[in-house]
Amino acid sequence: xxxxxxxRPHQLVSLTFFSERYESAKSSISxxxxxxxxxxxxxxxxxxxxxxxxAGGARFIPYIKKDEASRFIDDVITSLSxxxxxxPGGYVYMSDLLGRPGVLHQVGRLIATQxxxxxxxxxxxxxxKGIPIAQSIADYLNVPFVIARHDSQIxxxxxxxxxxxxxxxxxxxxxxxxxxxxxxxxxxxxxxxFMKGGGTVGGMQSLVKEFxxxxxxxxxxxxxxxxGERVVPNYTSLLRIHATxxxxxxxxxxxxxxxxxxxxFSQLKD
Amino acid sequence: xxxxxxxRPHQLVSLTFFSERYESAKSSISxxxxxxxxxxxxxxxxxxxxxxxxAGGARFIPYIKKDEASRFIDDVITSLSxxxxxxPGGYVYMSDLLGRPGVLHQVGRLIATQxxxxxxxxxxxxxxKGIPIAQSIADYLNVPFVIARHDSQIxxxxxxxxxxxxxxxxxxxxxxxxxxxxxxxxxxxxxxxFMKGGGTVGGMQSLVKEFxxxxxxxxxxxxxxxxGERVVPNYTSLLRIHATxxxxxxxxxxxxxxxxxxxxFSQLKD
Numbered sequence: 001x002x003x004x005x006x007x008r009p010h011q012l013v014s015l016t017f018f019s020e021r022y023e024s025a026k027s028s029i030s031x032x033x034x035x036x037x038x039x040x041x042x043x044x045x046x047x048x049x050x051x052x053x054x055a056g057g058a059r060f061i062p063y064i065k066k067d068e069a070s071r072f073i074d075d076v077i078t079s080l081s082x083x084x085x086x087x088p089g090g091y092v093y094m095s096d097l098l099g100r101p102g103v104l105h106q107v108g109r110l111i112a113t114q115x116x117x118x119x120x121x122x123x124x125x126x127x128x129k130g131i132p133i134a135q136s137i138a139d140y141l142n143v144p145f146v147i148a149r150h151d152s153q154i155x156x157x158x159x160x161x162x163x164x165x166x167x168x169x170x171x172x173x174x175x176x177x178x179x180x181x182x183x184x185x186x187x188x189x190x191x192x193x194f195m196k197g198g199g200t201v202g203g204m205q206s207l208v209k210e211f212x213x214x215x216x217x218x219x220x221x222x223x224x225x226x227x228g229e230r231v232v233p234n235y236t237s238l239l240r241i242h243a244t245x246x247x248x249x250x251x252x253x254x255x256x257x258x259x260x261x262x263x264x265f266s267q268l269k270d
Numbered sequence: 271x272x273x274x275x276x277x278r279p280h281q282l283v284s285l286t287f288f289s290e291r292y293e294s295a296k297s298s299i300s301x302x303x304x305x306x307x308x309x310x311x312x313x314x315x316x317x318x319x320x321x322x323x324x325a326g327g328a329r330f331i332p333y334i335k336k337d338e339a340s341r342f343i344d345d346v347i348t349s350l351s352x353x354x355x356x357x358p359g360g361y362v363y364m365s366d367l368l369g370r371p372g373v374l375h376q377v378g379r380l381i382a383t384q385x386x387x388x389x390x391x392x393x394x395x396x397x398x399k400g401i402p403i404a405q406s407i408a409d410y411l412n413v414p415f416v417i418a419r420h421d422s423q424i425x426x427x428x429x430x431x432x433x434x435x436x437x438x439x440x441x442x443x444x445x446x447x448x449x450x451x452x453x454x455x456x457x458x459x460x461x462x463x464f465m466k467g468g469g470t471v472g473g474m475q476s477l478v479k480e481f482x483x484x485x486x487x488x489x490x491x492x493x494x495x496x497x498g499e500r501v502v503p504n505y506t507s508l509l510r511i512h513a514t515x516x517x518x519x520x521x522x523x524x525x526x527x528x529x530x531x532x533x534x535f536s537q538l539k540d
Contacts, residue, residue, distance in 0.1 A: 002272040128397040
């Protein structure tokens with residue numbers, strides 16, 4: 001039962017289903033769910049919402065508690081601050097971290113915690129490096145993810161494309177998304193690995209609009225230092241990277257202070 | 271305990287750790303593991319290997335049984351055979367499937383089953399569409415995945431690149447992988463969404479060689495019809511897609527017959 005619920009976050013599983021699957025009375029399933037709910041809460045795994053009544057059942061909503069989230073962000077900062085990650089031009093090498101299942105799981109849990117009570121229908125990113133993050137978040141929200149591309153390929157069918165100004169290089173770029181990939185009226189969470197001026201995220205916002213959908217939020221793994229006003233006003237970042245010519249400074253992003261506000265926190269305590 | 275093991279496939283977790291975490295005697299932890307082992311086996315979740323002795327513990331090795339694998343492949347074939355997936359030029363639209371967490375989990379479990387007893391140190395793919403599959407397989411094998419790219423970016427640091435002949439277009443192409451991403455002597459599982467002539471997979475094989483590593487295997491989601499000899503002799507495919515100008519034929523790939531041989535099957539029955 002633990003496995004079944006863990007593998008289907010945000011999905012209501014009926015008591016009847018469990019009762020038939022495990023050939024047990026609904027009352028004993030109910031008791032087991034109560035134990036599970038307590039365990040999930042103690043371990044900080046997530047919320048097990050139980051819905052009473054004939055159409056009732058249980059729904060697992062993963063989240064991460066502030067202390068675990070904070071420890072994870074500190075660990076990532078320690079890793080990224082290693083000397084040999086520094087790249088010419090003030091960049092930081094982080095592809096290895098974003099290819100480790102353990103790191104991706106935690107990133108997914110962190111961002112999904114932000115949407116514990118806000119509906120999200122799809123996660124959107126643009127190729128290439130945002131994909132693993134989008135996939136992991138989509139996993140914890142149990143919704144599909146869609147990938148916009150700079151080069152529209154024949155295997156995508158008809159696409160909708162937008163032009164946008166890439167903030168860091170001030171060039172006009174283009175991104176396209178398959179017409180079939182998003183239903184009108186979707187609430188879309190926009191995700192990327194890195195944001196500087198916010199041009200790319202702005203491009204995705206335009207794409208969402210083209211699909212008659214709305215932006216549920218913007219989340220990035222790391223934000224870079226940026227002088228001036230960003231095209232994107234509201235976003236969540238796990239990290240802030242400030243790189244100069246010979247040194248990189250990695251600090252926590254706005255995630256912890258944005259997410260664990262008293263209002264939200266009381267919800268997470270249910 | 272179920273959750274802890276499920277989240278860390280292929281990793282040996284010591285009895286001592288569980289005993290401290292749950293403040294229980296090792297003997298009762300042992301009993302619980304025996305129950306869990308039986309449940310995992312009955313449900314076809316995977317193998318719970320228990321290692322006896324002072325340094326002992328338990329290791330969860332996910333796999334999928336033949337009937338569940340076969341049902342999944344049939345379901346995917348049904349989805350892909352829908353009329354409106356047909357694209358000009360004999361292509362099939364399948365990006366939506368490869369953006370659904372449920373489908374990706376199953377693809378990951380299927381391919382990971384093939385490596386239940388063969389060591390894999392890393393999963394490799396090339397941008398863009400193989401990434402979600404590589405990530406899901408890496409998740410079930412609990413190893414990192416690396417992404418080769420056609421355009422080497424500044425954020426990758428120094429790269430190693432190879433040229434290869436793309437089979438379908440007979441063009442010479444290039445792919446590059448960050449120098450830091452793979453340790454020498456790694457056993458690498460090569461993964462892609464689609465293979466026709468095998469040129470791209472061949473490129474990845476050359477890359478693996480450049481990193482003084484060996485190819486543990488090649489797995490693709492779908493293979494296309496190809497006249498002539500492929501550059502890649504051994505591979506596993508979940509699907510075979512044969513598209514003509516006005517019709518698409520999707521059939522099972524060689525997966526089921528390759529994996530569930532009597533020798534392997536007896537191992538899966540432990």
